[in-house]
Amino acid sequence: xxxxxxxxxxxxxxxxxxxxxxxxxxxxxxxxxxxxxxxxxxxxxxxxxxxxxxxxxxxxxxxxxxxxxxxxxxxxxxxxxxxxxxxxxxxxxxxxxxxxxxxxxxxxxxxxxxxxxxxxxxxxxxxxxxxxxxxxxxxxxxxxxxxxxxxxxxxxxxxxxxxxxxxxxxxxxxxxxxxxxxxxxxxxxxxxxxxxxxxxxxxxxxxxxxxxxxxxxxxxxxxxxxxxxxxxxxxxxxxxxxxxx
Amino acid sequence: xxxxxxxxxxxxxxxxxxxxxxxxxxxxxxxxxxxxxxxxxxxxxxxxxxxxxxxxxxxxxxxxxxxxxxxxxxxxxxxxxxxxxxxxxxxxxxxxxxxxxxxxxxxxxxxxxxxxxxxxxxxxxxxxxxxxxxxxxxxxxxxxxxxxxxxxxxxxxxxxxxxxxxxxxxxxxxxxxxxxxxxxxxxxxxxxxxxxxxxxxxxxxxxxxxxxxxxxxxxxxxxxxxxxxxxxxxxxxxxxxxxxx
DNA sequence: TGGTATTTGTCCGTATGTATC
DNA sequence: GGATACATACGGACAAATACC
Numbered sequence: 001x002x003x004x005x006x007x008x009x010x011x012x013x014x015x016x017x018x019x020x021x022x023x024x025x026x027x028x029x030x031x032x033x034x035x036x037x038x039x040x041x042x043x044x045x046x047x048x049x050x051x052x053x054x055x056x057x058x059x060x061x062x063x064x065x066x067x068x069x070x071x072x073x074x075x076x077x078x079x080x081x082x083x084x085x086x087x088x089x090x091x092x093x094x095x096x097x098x099x100x101x102x103x104x105x106x107x108x109x110x111x112x113x114x115x116x117x118x119x120x121x122x123x124x125x126x127x128x129x130x131x132x133x134x135x136x137x138x139x140x141x142x143x144x145x146x147x148x149x150x151x152x153x154x155x156x157x158x159x160x161x162x163x164x165x166x167x168x169x170x171x172x173x174x175x176x177x178x179x180x181x182x183x184x185x186x187x188x189x190x191x192x193x194x195x196x197x198x199x200x201x202x203x204x205x206x207x208x209x210x211x212x213x214x215x216x217x218x219x220x221x222x223x224x225x226x227x228x229x230x231x232x233x234x235x236x237x238x239x240x241x242x243x244x245x
Numbered sequence: 246x247x248x249x250x251x252x253x254x255x256x257x258x259x260x261x262x263x264x265x266x267x268x269x270x271x272x273x274x275x276x277x278x279x280x281x282x283x284x285x286x287x288x289x290x291x292x293x294x295x296x297x298x299x300x301x302x303x304x305x306x307x308x309x310x311x312x313x314x315x316x317x318x319x320x321x322x323x324x325x326x327x328x329x330x331x332x333x334x335x336x337x338x339x340x341x342x343x344x345x346x347x348x349x350x351x352x353x354x355x356x357x358x359x360x361x362x363x364x365x366x367x368x369x370x371x372x373x374x375x376x377x378x379x380x381x382x383x384x385x386x387x388x389x390x391x392x393x394x395x396x397x398x399x400x401x402x403x404x405x406x407x408x409x410x411x412x413x414x415x416x417x418x419x420x421x422x423x424x425x426x427x428x429x430x431x432x433x434x435x436x437x438x439x440x441x442x443x444x445x446x447x448x449x450x451x452x453x454x455x456x457x458x459x460x461x462x463x464x465x466x467x468x469x470x471x472x473x474x475x476x477x478x479x480x481x482x483x484x485x486x487x488x489x490x
Numbered sequence: 491t492g493g494t495a496t497t498t499g500t501c502c503g504t505a506t507g508t509a510t511c
Numbered sequence: 512g513g514a515t516a517c518a519t520a521c522g523g524a525c526a527a528a529t530a531c532c
Contacts, residue, residue, distance in 0.1 A: 070462070186431055234429040
């Protein structure tokens with residue numbers, strides 16, 4: 001969890017904003033690492049770290065012997081940010097939209113074979129199972145099916161579920177959420193999708209399955225988010241490795 | 246483009262295989278950086294770099310003051326690897342499956358308003374437009390719509406399109422492909438999807454739009470890949486930043 | 491409770507290799 | 512060949528979080 005007050009992060013933020021406001025324009029090369037090093041009064045490693053993070057988000061690409069090319073292009077906005085774990089609540093704030101969450105179901109369960117297969121939780125442990133309808137500007141966009149391990153996230157209530165569960169986990173329980181694995185698929189709609197989402201003639205939804213690990217390496221959350229296809233986009237940034245041999 | 250012969254890459258590969266063959270098991274901590282440093286006879290930075298790359302792929306997560314936790318779990322196989330640009334041809338080899346590509350359409354075009362909107366190419370330039378049906382083990386899984394800038398990728402032919410266009414670009418044209426931006430969406434099927442893909446009663450496809458940049462920062466390829474929903478999965482690995490207050 | 495050792499995180503400086511121009 | 516620029520690698524210092532006694 002990189003603090004926002006580190007030196008490399010400040011440089012990262014500064015370069016990022018200068019790319020976004022076109023101080024450095026697309027296609028151009030950034031000033032060389034040596035120049036940036038003296039400009040920011042830091043070591044070359046620190047500049048390189050900031051640049052590496054920009055490259056991970058698709059703002060620049062480094063070219064051996066040439067320089068660092070800006071390839072940023074202002075995109076259509078997505079509901080979710082690049083490669084970061086971001087809650088619906090946080091995303092809505094970032095987009096400046098009004099969000100609302102309804103909780104039609106909040107129950108405690110014991111994991112059986114069927115749930116185990118879907119969630120990867122061990123059979124027999126106690127969990128919370130929550131259904132949440134995510135609305136933005138009066139439109140129901142997502143149905144979340146949340147499964148939380150009760151031993152890791154005790155004290156969850158329906159009231160908390162209406163707000164940000166992540167807030168509760170981080171601030172009240174002091175669990176630092178570190179890593180999430182995600183799988184994106186497309187599935188047939190089910191009755192619940194039909195009931196809550198305005199799907200028009202779509203018979204599919206975009207499904208994002210989240211597996212979240214805490215600091216002990218325990219997977220304590222499985223969430224399946226079922227999205228209205230016409231309001232769903234998932235952005236990604238990839239780097240090509242030189243092919244082997 | 247990290248060479249596979251670098252020291253940090255060898256360490257990365259070694260740790261990765263030891264995680265996969267359970268020399269280091271899930272939930273365990275790796276040996277400390279100090280131990281790994283002496284084991285691999287290298288500097289601490291080099292070990293840290295290998296670990297950082299493992300973390301990016303969801304194999305481990307670093308915990309300040311504690312150690313580096315293994316969180317690898319063998320997953321259901323996907324047609325595509327994590328966060329890497331990988332061609333269909335390469336993916337099929339990795340999966341050990343027999344792949345075939347049909348090319349029902351191969352034309353040269355000049356970009357008009359309509360194409361410009363879809364591809365982000367400037368109006369007026371010459372391009373190749375190619376349709377490719379991707380089959381694996383007799384099943385048509387993907388329809389690719391490829392748009393290549395002719396000035397960057399000259400000499401493309403239908404024969405080349407039946408194999409790996411990336412191979413041609415890298416080996417013959419010596420263009421090193423560096424960065425790709427991807428957007429995943431879900432769209433209604435069109436006539437072509439219906440014609441070539443066995444969609445059953447799905448009326449949607451999973452769509453991956455690729456924007457590929459060369460070393461000059463020029464976007465020279467736009468590809469829209471339309472996938473059969475039941476054979477599509479997209480894996481992702483995310484890290485949570487500490488939320489800003 | 492407190493102090494110490496361990497472990498990861500940040501940052502620095504330097505040297506050398508390699509690709510581009 | 513020489514100058515420039517990024518890539519790799521080393522070693523050291525200190526900070527911060529954790530674990531242990």
